[in-house]
Amino acid sequence: xxxxxxxxxxxxxxxxxxxxxxxxxxxxxxxxxxxxxxxxxxxxxxxxxxxxxxxxxxxxxxxxxxxxxxxxxxxxxxxxxxxxxxxxxxxxxxxxxxxxxxxxxxxxxxxxxxxxxxxxxxxxxxxxxxxxxxxxxxxxxxxxxxxxxxxxxxxxxxxxxxxxxxxxxxxxxxxxxxxxxxxxxxxxxxxxxxxxxxxxxxxxxxxxxxxxxxxxxxx
Numbered sequence: 207x208x209x210x211x212x213x214x215x216x217x218x219x220x221x222x223x224x225x226x227x228x229x230x231x232x233x234x235x236x237x238x239x240x241x242x243x244x245x246x247x248x249x250x251x252x253x254x255x256x257x258x259x260x261x262x263x264x265x266x267x268x269x270x271x272x273x274x275x276x277x278x279x280x281x282x283x284x285x286x287x288x289x290x291x292x293x294x295x296x297x298x299x300x301x302x303x304x305x306x307x308x309x310x311x312x313x314x315x316x317x318x319x320x321x322x323x324x325x326x327x328x329x330x331x332x333x334x335x336x337x338x339x340x341x342x343x344x345x346x347x348x349x350x351x352x353x354x355x356x357x358x359x360x361x362x363x364x365x366x367x368x369x370x371x372x373x374x375x376x377x378x379x380x381x382x383x384x385x386x387x388x389x390x391x392x393x394x395x396x397x398x399x400x401x402x403x404x405x406x407x408x409x410x411x412x413x414x415x416x417x418x419x420x421x422x423x424x425x
Contacts, residue, residue: 207319209347210404211421212240215256215328215378217349221319225282226265229315229326229349230256240425246281248288249274250328251312275313285318289341293332310356314342322346322409325372331357333365346412347405348372351379352390360386364393373412376405376419391418 207221215230228244233254239261249257264270276288293309309332317324325342327350351357357379367375380386399418
């Protein structure tokens with residue numbers, strides 16, 4: 207399959223003869239999304255940074271289906287699972303007491319393409335519980351935010367990777383020029399990561415040790 211990044215949390219997943227998926231299409235401040243086509247669009251959080259579903263065009267298969275919440279779906283040979291991620295109530299109360307914004311809830315999605323499981327963590331802003339992580343099952347490719355603010359910061363992202371133990375990690379939600387990539391890699395005990403225009407991967411070609419892949423954002 208091929209995974210292409212279109213900035214922020216927006217990715218396009220394609221596999222020959224199977225569904226094309228676009229995740230978290232956003233409303234750009236200086237223009238529209240690239241002209242993306244998909245059979246399915248997923249939304250992790252109902253905000254402008256994640257829910258511009260009208261900006262995605264349908265394919266020749268017909269009208270694009272929108273998935274914007276938890277559940278199990280099977281379409282065109284692809285199994286999609288939406289898992290609700292809610293922050294711990296105690297931590298939410300502590301954040302409120304400290305006058306800091308509490309982490310928001312969101313939906314994360316797993317996409318199983320013929321046994322290759324790709325998990326997109328969307329707008330996740332906190333380290334999930336073990337129960338929440340177990341709901342994702344075996345994760346081969348993990349796409350996760352690392353930029354902080356309304357999303358996981360580099361140290362939190364590295365902790366999530368250590369808990370999930372995927373074969374491949376693709377960072378997202380970080381701005382050019384930010385030093386968060388270096389901090390994220392350091393948190394994982396790595397010094398560098400491979401850069402690609404897109405990632406083409408099959409289950410048989412997965413690395414044994416966790417590998418970080420940096421994708422160039424296509425806008």
